[in-house]
Amino acid sequence: MKTFEFIFAMLMLDPILSSILKTSAFLQSPNINLLTAVEIVESLKKLLVSMRNTEDDFTDIYHKTILMCKNYDIEIPQLKKRKVSTKIDCLSSTQHYMSSKEEEMKVSVYYSTLDHIISGINIRFNQETMNMIQSIGNLLVLNTFDLNSDMLKTEINLLKHTDNIPKGEKNKCGDWINWLTQSNCGRETIFCNVIKALKTFMIIPVTSCACERSFSKLSIVKTKLRSTMTQDRLDGLLTVFIEQELAYNIKIDDVIDTFKNLTPVDRRMEL
Structure with a gap:
Protein backbone atom coordinates (compact mmCIF):
# COMPACT_ATOMS: atom_id res chain seq x y z
CA MET A 1 0.00 0.00 0.00
CA LYS A 2 2.94 2.36 0.56
CA THR A 3 3.73 2.79 -3.10
CA PHE A 4 3.66 5.73 -5.44
CA GLU A 5 1.09 4.09 -7.72
CA PHE A 6 -1.30 3.30 -4.86
CA ILE A 7 -1.24 6.86 -3.49
CA PHE A 8 -1.79 8.29 -6.97
CA ALA A 9 -4.74 5.95 -7.59
CA MET A 10 -6.25 6.85 -4.21
CA LEU A 11 -6.01 10.61 -4.83
CA MET A 12 -7.25 10.21 -8.40
CA LEU A 13 -10.31 8.12 -7.53
CA ASP A 14 -11.38 10.27 -4.58
CA PRO A 15 -13.06 13.10 -6.59
CA ILE A 16 -14.32 10.67 -9.25
CA LEU A 17 -15.98 8.21 -6.87
CA SER A 18 -17.33 11.03 -4.69
CA SER A 19 -19.18 12.50 -7.68
CA ILE A 20 -20.46 9.08 -8.74
CA LEU A 21 -21.61 8.26 -5.19
CA LYS A 22 -23.47 11.58 -4.92
CA THR A 23 -25.19 10.97 -8.26
CA SER A 24 -26.06 7.38 -7.38
CA ALA A 25 -27.62 8.39 -4.05
CA PHE A 26 -29.60 11.14 -5.76
CA LEU A 27 -30.96 8.74 -8.40
CA GLN A 28 -32.30 6.50 -5.61
CA SER A 29 -34.24 9.33 -3.99
CA PRO A 30 -38.04 8.74 -3.89
CA ASN A 31 -38.74 12.41 -4.77
CA ILE A 32 -36.90 12.47 -8.10
CA ASN A 33 -38.43 12.80 -11.58
CA LEU A 34 -37.06 11.94 -15.01
CA LEU A 35 -36.02 15.46 -15.98
CA THR A 36 -34.01 15.93 -12.80
CA ALA A 37 -32.41 12.50 -13.22
CA VAL A 38 -31.29 13.34 -16.75
CA GLU A 39 -29.87 16.68 -15.60
CA ILE A 40 -27.77 15.14 -12.83
CA VAL A 41 -26.46 12.39 -15.12
CA GLU A 42 -25.53 14.95 -17.78
CA SER A 43 -23.77 17.03 -15.12
CA LEU A 44 -21.75 13.99 -14.04
CA LYS A 45 -20.76 13.26 -17.64
CA LYS A 46 -19.68 16.88 -18.21
CA LEU A 47 -17.63 16.82 -15.00
CA LEU A 48 -15.77 13.66 -16.02
CA VAL A 49 -15.21 14.91 -19.57
CA SER A 50 -13.86 18.17 -18.16
CA MET A 51 -11.42 16.25 -15.96
CA ARG A 52 -10.38 14.26 -19.03
CA ASN A 53 -9.84 17.25 -21.33
CA THR A 54 -8.05 19.61 -18.92
CA GLU A 55 -4.66 18.90 -17.39
CA ASP A 56 -5.17 21.06 -14.30
CA ASP A 57 -6.89 18.28 -12.35
CA PHE A 58 -4.21 15.75 -13.22
CA THR A 59 -1.40 18.17 -12.39
CA ASP A 60 -2.94 18.89 -9.00
CA ILE A 61 -3.35 15.16 -8.23
CA TYR A 62 0.19 14.37 -9.34
CA HIS A 63 1.73 17.15 -7.24
CA LYS A 64 -0.27 16.00 -4.19
CA THR A 65 1.04 12.48 -4.76
CA ILE A 66 4.64 13.72 -4.92
CA LEU A 67 4.18 15.75 -1.74
CA MET A 68 2.59 12.85 0.17
CA CYS A 69 5.33 10.46 -0.92
CA LYS A 70 7.99 12.87 0.34
CA ASN A 71 6.21 13.31 3.67
CA TYR A 72 6.04 9.54 4.27
CA ASP A 73 9.45 8.69 2.77
CA ILE A 74 7.97 6.70 -0.08
CA GLU A 75 10.21 6.16 -3.07
CA ILE A 76 9.18 7.96 -6.24
CA PRO A 77 10.06 5.67 -9.17
CA GLN A 78 11.89 7.03 -12.17
CA LEU A 79 11.59 5.73 -15.69
CA LYS A 80 14.57 4.33 -17.47
CA LYS A 81 15.08 5.45 -21.02
CA ARG A 82 14.36 2.79 -23.57
CA LYS A 83 15.37 2.60 -27.15
CA VAL A 84 12.54 2.33 -29.65
CA SER A 85 12.68 -0.93 -31.52
CA THR A 86 13.67 -0.62 -35.14
CA LYS A 87 11.51 -3.59 -36.01
CA ILE A 88 7.88 -2.83 -36.74
CA ASP A 89 5.52 -5.19 -34.95
CA CYS A 90 1.97 -5.20 -33.60
CA LEU A 91 2.96 -4.30 -30.03
CA SER A 92 2.48 -0.61 -29.30
CA SER A 93 4.70 -0.86 -26.22
CA THR A 94 7.76 -1.49 -28.40
CA GLN A 95 7.10 1.51 -30.66
CA HIS A 96 6.63 4.18 -28.01
CA TYR A 97 7.93 4.86 -24.53
CA MET A 98 7.05 7.44 -21.90
CA SER A 99 9.56 10.21 -21.33
CA SER A 100 8.69 10.67 -17.64
CA LYS A 101 6.78 9.09 -14.78
CA GLU A 102 4.25 11.91 -14.94
CA GLU A 103 3.45 11.19 -18.57
CA GLU A 104 3.16 7.48 -17.85
CA MET A 105 0.66 8.02 -15.02
CA LYS A 106 -1.34 10.49 -17.09
CA VAL A 107 -1.66 8.30 -20.19
CA SER A 108 -1.69 4.80 -18.73
CA VAL A 109 -3.69 5.42 -15.54
CA TYR A 110 -5.49 8.78 -15.45
CA TYR A 111 -6.77 8.97 -19.03
CA SER A 112 -7.45 5.24 -19.20
CA THR A 113 -9.57 5.26 -16.02
CA LEU A 114 -11.64 8.27 -17.07
CA ASP A 115 -12.17 6.86 -20.57
CA HIS A 116 -13.53 3.60 -19.16
CA ILE A 117 -15.86 5.40 -16.72
CA ILE A 118 -17.19 7.85 -19.34
CA SER A 119 -17.71 5.01 -21.82
CA GLY A 120 -19.62 3.00 -19.20
CA ILE A 121 -21.88 5.94 -18.35
CA ASN A 122 -22.62 6.56 -22.03
CA ILE A 123 -23.55 2.91 -22.54
CA ARG A 124 -25.73 2.82 -19.41
CA PHE A 125 -27.70 6.03 -19.91
CA ASN A 126 -27.64 6.76 -23.62
CA GLN A 127 -30.11 4.19 -24.95
CA GLU A 128 -32.33 3.48 -21.96
CA THR A 129 -32.76 6.81 -20.21
CA MET A 130 -32.21 9.49 -22.84
CA ASN A 131 -34.42 7.82 -25.43
CA MET A 132 -37.16 7.47 -22.82
CA ILE A 133 -37.14 11.22 -22.22
CA GLN A 134 -37.29 11.90 -25.95
CA SER A 135 -40.31 9.60 -26.21
CA ILE A 136 -42.29 11.35 -23.48
CA GLY A 137 -44.03 13.55 -26.04
CA ILE A 204 -43.17 7.69 -14.00
CA PRO A 205 -40.56 5.95 -11.80
CA VAL A 206 -36.92 6.77 -12.51
CA THR A 207 -35.49 3.72 -10.73
CA SER A 208 -36.87 0.53 -9.22
CA CYS A 209 -36.01 1.63 -5.66
CA ALA A 210 -39.51 2.90 -4.88
CA CYS A 211 -41.09 -0.31 -6.23
CA GLU A 212 -38.71 -2.46 -4.20
CA ARG A 213 -39.50 -0.50 -1.04
CA SER A 214 -43.23 -0.92 -1.65
CA PHE A 215 -42.93 -4.69 -2.13
CA SER A 216 -40.86 -5.00 1.04
CA LYS A 217 -43.61 -3.16 2.95
CA LEU A 218 -46.26 -5.37 1.34
CA SER A 219 -44.80 -8.51 2.89
CA ILE A 220 -45.05 -6.87 6.32
CA VAL A 221 -48.61 -5.57 5.99
CA LYS A 222 -50.23 -8.52 4.22
CA THR A 223 -49.41 -11.49 6.43
CA LYS A 224 -51.13 -14.87 6.68
CA LEU A 225 -53.41 -13.43 9.35
CA ARG A 226 -54.64 -10.83 6.86
CA SER A 227 -55.00 -13.03 3.80
CA THR A 228 -58.69 -12.19 3.33
CA MET A 229 -58.52 -8.39 3.43
CA THR A 230 -59.99 -6.48 0.49
CA GLN A 231 -57.97 -4.41 -1.96
CA ASP A 232 -59.31 -1.11 -0.61
CA ARG A 233 -58.21 -1.92 2.92
CA LEU A 234 -54.80 -3.10 1.68
CA ASP A 235 -54.34 0.13 -0.30
CA GLY A 236 -55.21 2.19 2.75
CA LEU A 237 -52.85 0.35 5.08
CA LEU A 238 -49.99 0.42 2.58
CA THR A 239 -50.44 4.13 1.93
CA VAL A 240 -50.14 4.92 5.63
CA PHE A 241 -47.24 2.50 6.11
CA ILE A 242 -45.21 3.57 3.06
CA GLU A 243 -45.86 7.32 3.30
CA GLN A 244 -44.94 7.54 6.96
CA GLU A 245 -43.81 11.16 6.68
CA LEU A 246 -47.32 12.15 5.60
CA ALA A 247 -48.89 9.95 8.27
CA TYR A 248 -46.95 11.73 11.01
CA ASN A 249 -48.45 15.06 9.90
CA ILE A 250 -52.06 13.85 10.17
CA LYS A 251 -53.93 15.50 13.01
CA ILE A 252 -55.92 12.88 14.89
CA ASP A 253 -58.45 15.43 16.18
CA ASP A 254 -59.32 16.47 12.62
CA VAL A 255 -59.86 12.83 11.64
CA ILE A 256 -62.17 12.31 14.64
CA ASP A 257 -64.16 15.44 13.78
CA THR A 258 -64.52 14.32 10.17
CA PHE A 259 -65.68 10.88 11.23
CA LYS A 260 -68.11 12.40 13.74
CA ASN A 261 -69.71 14.61 11.07
CA LEU A 262 -70.34 11.69 8.72
CA THR A 263 -73.92 10.56 8.34
CA PRO A 264 -74.84 7.13 9.75
CA VAL A 265 -75.05 5.82 6.19
CA ASP A 266 -71.39 6.71 5.49
CA ARG A 267 -69.95 5.00 8.55
CA ARG A 268 -70.35 1.50 9.93
CA MET A 269 -70.48 2.27 13.66
CA GLU A 270 -71.37 5.08 16.04
CA LEU A 271 -68.59 7.20 17.42
Whole structure:
Protein backbone atom coordinates (compact mmCIF):
# COMPACT_ATOMS: atom_id res chain seq x y z
CA MET A 1 0.00 0.00 0.00
CA LYS A 2 2.94 2.36 0.56
CA THR A 3 3.73 2.79 -3.10
CA PHE A 4 3.66 5.73 -5.44
CA GLU A 5 1.09 4.09 -7.72
CA PHE A 6 -1.30 3.30 -4.86
CA ILE A 7 -1.24 6.86 -3.49
CA PHE A 8 -1.79 8.29 -6.97
CA ALA A 9 -4.74 5.95 -7.59
CA MET A 10 -6.25 6.85 -4.21
CA LEU A 11 -6.01 10.61 -4.83
CA MET A 12 -7.25 10.21 -8.40
CA LEU A 13 -10.31 8.12 -7.53
CA ASP A 14 -11.38 10.27 -4.58
CA PRO A 15 -13.06 13.10 -6.59
CA ILE A 16 -14.32 10.67 -9.25
CA LEU A 17 -15.98 8.21 -6.87
CA SER A 18 -17.33 11.03 -4.69
CA SER A 19 -19.18 12.50 -7.68
CA ILE A 20 -20.46 9.08 -8.74
CA LEU A 21 -21.61 8.26 -5.19
CA LYS A 22 -23.47 11.58 -4.92
CA THR A 23 -25.19 10.97 -8.26
CA SER A 24 -26.06 7.38 -7.38
CA ALA A 25 -27.62 8.39 -4.05
CA PHE A 26 -29.60 11.14 -5.76
CA LEU A 27 -30.96 8.74 -8.40
CA GLN A 28 -32.30 6.50 -5.61
CA SER A 29 -34.24 9.33 -3.99
CA PRO A 30 -38.04 8.74 -3.89
CA ASN A 31 -38.74 12.41 -4.77
CA ILE A 32 -36.90 12.47 -8.10
CA ASN A 33 -38.43 12.80 -11.58
CA LEU A 34 -37.06 11.94 -15.01
CA LEU A 35 -36.02 15.46 -15.98
CA THR A 36 -34.01 15.93 -12.80
CA ALA A 37 -32.41 12.50 -13.22
CA VAL A 38 -31.29 13.34 -16.75
CA GLU A 39 -29.87 16.68 -15.60
CA ILE A 40 -27.77 15.14 -12.83
CA VAL A 41 -26.46 12.39 -15.12
CA GLU A 42 -25.53 14.95 -17.78
CA SER A 43 -23.77 17.03 -15.12
CA LEU A 44 -21.75 13.99 -14.04
CA LYS A 45 -20.76 13.26 -17.64
CA LYS A 46 -19.68 16.88 -18.21
CA LEU A 47 -17.63 16.82 -15.00
CA LEU A 48 -15.77 13.66 -16.02
CA VAL A 49 -15.21 14.91 -19.57
CA SER A 50 -13.86 18.17 -18.16
CA MET A 51 -11.42 16.25 -15.96
CA ARG A 52 -10.38 14.26 -19.03
CA ASN A 53 -9.84 17.25 -21.33
CA THR A 54 -8.05 19.61 -18.92
CA GLU A 55 -4.66 18.90 -17.39
CA ASP A 56 -5.17 21.06 -14.30
CA ASP A 57 -6.89 18.28 -12.35
CA PHE A 58 -4.21 15.75 -13.22
CA THR A 59 -1.40 18.17 -12.39
CA ASP A 60 -2.94 18.89 -9.00
CA ILE A 61 -3.35 15.16 -8.23
CA TYR A 62 0.19 14.37 -9.34
CA HIS A 63 1.73 17.15 -7.24
CA LYS A 64 -0.27 16.00 -4.19
CA THR A 65 1.04 12.48 -4.76
CA ILE A 66 4.64 13.72 -4.92
CA LEU A 67 4.18 15.75 -1.74
CA MET A 68 2.59 12.85 0.17
CA CYS A 69 5.33 10.46 -0.92
CA LYS A 70 7.99 12.87 0.34
CA ASN A 71 6.21 13.31 3.67
CA TYR A 72 6.04 9.54 4.27
CA ASP A 73 9.45 8.69 2.77
CA ILE A 74 7.97 6.70 -0.08
CA GLU A 75 10.21 6.16 -3.07
CA ILE A 76 9.18 7.96 -6.24
CA PRO A 77 10.06 5.67 -9.17
CA GLN A 78 11.89 7.03 -12.17
CA LEU A 79 11.59 5.73 -15.69
CA LYS A 80 14.57 4.33 -17.47
CA LYS A 81 15.08 5.45 -21.02
CA ARG A 82 14.36 2.79 -23.57
CA LYS A 83 15.37 2.60 -27.15
CA VAL A 84 12.54 2.33 -29.65
CA SER A 85 12.68 -0.93 -31.52
CA THR A 86 13.67 -0.62 -35.14
CA LYS A 87 11.51 -3.59 -36.01
CA ILE A 88 7.88 -2.83 -36.74
CA ASP A 89 5.52 -5.19 -34.95
CA CYS A 90 1.97 -5.20 -33.60
CA LEU A 91 2.96 -4.30 -30.03
CA SER A 92 2.48 -0.61 -29.30
CA SER A 93 4.70 -0.86 -26.22
CA THR A 94 7.76 -1.49 -28.40
CA GLN A 95 7.10 1.51 -30.66
CA HIS A 96 6.63 4.18 -28.01
CA TYR A 97 7.93 4.86 -24.53
CA MET A 98 7.05 7.44 -21.90
CA SER A 99 9.56 10.21 -21.33
CA SER A 100 8.69 10.67 -17.64
CA LYS A 101 6.78 9.09 -14.78
CA GLU A 102 4.25 11.91 -14.94
CA GLU A 103 3.45 11.19 -18.57
CA GLU A 104 3.16 7.48 -17.85
CA MET A 105 0.66 8.02 -15.02
CA LYS A 106 -1.34 10.49 -17.09
CA VAL A 107 -1.66 8.30 -20.19
CA SER A 108 -1.69 4.80 -18.73
CA VAL A 109 -3.69 5.42 -15.54
CA TYR A 110 -5.49 8.78 -15.45
CA TYR A 111 -6.77 8.97 -19.03
CA SER A 112 -7.45 5.24 -19.20
CA THR A 113 -9.57 5.26 -16.02
CA LEU A 114 -11.64 8.27 -17.07
CA ASP A 115 -12.17 6.86 -20.57
CA HIS A 116 -13.53 3.60 -19.16
CA ILE A 117 -15.86 5.40 -16.72
CA ILE A 118 -17.19 7.85 -19.34
CA SER A 119 -17.71 5.01 -21.82
CA GLY A 120 -19.62 3.00 -19.20
CA ILE A 121 -21.88 5.94 -18.35
CA ASN A 122 -22.62 6.56 -22.03
CA ILE A 123 -23.55 2.91 -22.54
CA ARG A 124 -25.73 2.82 -19.41
CA PHE A 125 -27.70 6.03 -19.91
CA ASN A 126 -27.64 6.76 -23.62
CA GLN A 127 -30.11 4.19 -24.95
CA GLU A 128 -32.33 3.48 -21.96
CA THR A 129 -32.76 6.81 -20.21
CA MET A 130 -32.21 9.49 -22.84
CA ASN A 131 -34.42 7.82 -25.43
CA MET A 132 -37.16 7.47 -22.82
CA ILE A 133 -37.14 11.22 -22.22
CA GLN A 134 -37.29 11.90 -25.95
CA SER A 135 -40.31 9.60 -26.21
CA ILE A 136 -42.29 11.35 -23.48
CA GLY A 137 -44.03 13.55 -26.04
CA ASN A 138 -45.35 10.51 -27.91
CA LEU A 139 -46.18 8.73 -24.67
CA LEU A 140 -48.42 11.48 -23.35
CA VAL A 141 -50.80 11.46 -26.33
CA LEU A 142 -51.72 7.80 -25.95
CA ASN A 143 -55.29 6.92 -25.07
CA THR A 144 -53.94 4.87 -22.17
CA PHE A 145 -53.68 8.06 -20.13
CA ASP A 146 -57.09 9.36 -21.21
CA LEU A 147 -55.62 12.40 -22.98
CA ASN A 148 -57.08 14.20 -25.97
CA SER A 149 -54.13 15.12 -28.20
CA ASP A 150 -55.99 17.88 -30.05
CA MET A 151 -57.26 19.47 -26.85
CA LEU A 152 -53.79 19.17 -25.30
CA LYS A 153 -52.28 21.16 -28.17
CA THR A 154 -55.02 23.77 -27.82
CA GLU A 155 -54.45 24.10 -24.07
CA ILE A 156 -50.68 24.46 -24.59
CA ASN A 157 -51.27 27.24 -27.12
CA LEU A 158 -53.52 29.02 -24.62
CA LEU A 159 -50.87 28.69 -21.91
CA LYS A 160 -48.24 30.24 -24.18
CA HIS A 161 -50.31 33.44 -24.39
CA THR A 162 -51.23 33.59 -20.70
CA ASP A 163 -49.53 36.44 -18.85
CA ASN A 164 -49.21 35.21 -15.25
CA ILE A 165 -47.83 31.73 -15.93
CA PRO A 166 -44.83 30.48 -13.91
CA LYS A 167 -41.70 31.69 -15.70
CA GLY A 168 -38.04 30.85 -15.42
CA GLU A 169 -35.88 27.82 -16.15
CA LYS A 170 -36.00 26.60 -12.53
CA ASN A 171 -39.75 25.97 -12.49
CA LYS A 172 -40.64 22.34 -11.87
CA CYS A 173 -43.67 20.25 -12.83
CA GLY A 174 -44.95 20.60 -9.28
CA ASP A 175 -44.95 24.40 -9.57
CA TRP A 176 -47.06 24.20 -12.72
CA ILE A 177 -49.52 21.77 -11.12
CA ASN A 178 -49.88 24.01 -8.05
CA TRP A 179 -50.50 27.02 -10.28
CA LEU A 180 -53.04 25.19 -12.46
CA THR A 181 -54.95 23.73 -9.50
CA GLN A 182 -55.29 26.89 -7.42
CA SER A 183 -58.71 27.06 -5.79
CA ASN A 184 -61.46 29.23 -7.24
CA CYS A 185 -59.53 30.08 -10.41
CA GLY A 186 -61.07 27.64 -12.91
CA ARG A 187 -57.75 26.65 -14.49
CA GLU A 188 -58.19 23.00 -13.49
CA THR A 189 -61.25 22.78 -15.73
CA ILE A 190 -59.76 24.68 -18.66
CA PHE A 191 -56.36 22.96 -18.72
CA CYS A 192 -57.44 19.49 -17.61
CA ASN A 193 -55.35 17.66 -20.25
CA VAL A 194 -52.21 19.61 -19.37
CA ILE A 195 -52.67 18.69 -15.70
CA LYS A 196 -53.13 15.01 -16.60
CA ALA A 197 -49.98 15.07 -18.73
CA LEU A 198 -47.91 16.70 -15.97
CA LYS A 199 -49.18 14.30 -13.31
CA THR A 200 -48.48 11.31 -15.57
CA PHE A 201 -44.95 12.53 -16.24
CA MET A 202 -44.24 13.06 -12.52
CA ILE A 203 -45.30 9.56 -11.44
CA ILE A 204 -43.17 7.69 -14.00
CA PRO A 205 -40.56 5.95 -11.80
CA VAL A 206 -36.92 6.77 -12.51
CA THR A 207 -35.49 3.72 -10.73
CA SER A 208 -36.87 0.53 -9.22
CA CYS A 209 -36.01 1.63 -5.66
CA ALA A 210 -39.51 2.90 -4.88
CA CYS A 211 -41.09 -0.31 -6.23
CA GLU A 212 -38.71 -2.46 -4.20
CA ARG A 213 -39.50 -0.50 -1.04
CA SER A 214 -43.23 -0.92 -1.65
CA PHE A 215 -42.93 -4.69 -2.13
CA SER A 216 -40.86 -5.00 1.04
CA LYS A 217 -43.61 -3.16 2.95
CA LEU A 218 -46.26 -5.37 1.34
CA SER A 219 -44.80 -8.51 2.89
CA ILE A 220 -45.05 -6.87 6.32
CA VAL A 221 -48.61 -5.57 5.99
CA LYS A 222 -50.23 -8.52 4.22
CA THR A 223 -49.41 -11.49 6.43
CA LYS A 224 -51.13 -14.87 6.68
CA LEU A 225 -53.41 -13.43 9.35
CA ARG A 226 -54.64 -10.83 6.86
CA SER A 227 -55.00 -13.03 3.80
CA THR A 228 -58.69 -12.19 3.33
CA MET A 229 -58.52 -8.39 3.43
CA THR A 230 -59.99 -6.48 0.49
CA GLN A 231 -57.97 -4.41 -1.96
CA ASP A 232 -59.31 -1.11 -0.61
CA ARG A 233 -58.21 -1.92 2.92
CA LEU A 234 -54.80 -3.10 1.68
CA ASP A 235 -54.34 0.13 -0.30
CA GLY A 236 -55.21 2.19 2.75
CA LEU A 237 -52.85 0.35 5.08
CA LEU A 238 -49.99 0.42 2.58
CA THR A 239 -50.44 4.13 1.93
CA VAL A 240 -50.14 4.92 5.63
CA PHE A 241 -47.24 2.50 6.11
CA ILE A 242 -45.21 3.57 3.06
CA GLU A 243 -45.86 7.32 3.30
CA GLN A 244 -44.94 7.54 6.96
CA GLU A 245 -43.81 11.16 6.68
CA LEU A 246 -47.32 12.15 5.60
CA ALA A 247 -48.89 9.95 8.27
CA TYR A 248 -46.95 11.73 11.01
CA ASN A 249 -48.45 15.06 9.90
CA ILE A 250 -52.06 13.85 10.17
CA LYS A 251 -53.93 15.50 13.01
CA ILE A 252 -55.92 12.88 14.89
CA ASP A 253 -58.45 15.43 16.18
CA ASP A 254 -59.32 16.47 12.62
CA VAL A 255 -59.86 12.83 11.64
CA ILE A 256 -62.17 12.31 14.64
CA ASP A 257 -64.16 15.44 13.78
CA THR A 258 -64.52 14.32 10.17
CA PHE A 259 -65.68 10.88 11.23
CA LYS A 260 -68.11 12.40 13.74
CA ASN A 261 -69.71 14.61 11.07
CA LEU A 262 -70.34 11.69 8.72
CA THR A 263 -73.92 10.56 8.34
CA PRO A 264 -74.84 7.13 9.75
CA VAL A 265 -75.05 5.82 6.19
CA ASP A 266 -71.39 6.71 5.49
CA ARG A 267 -69.95 5.00 8.55
CA ARG A 268 -70.35 1.50 9.93
CA MET A 269 -70.48 2.27 13.66
CA GLU A 270 -71.37 5.08 16.04
CA LEU A 271 -68.59 7.20 17.42
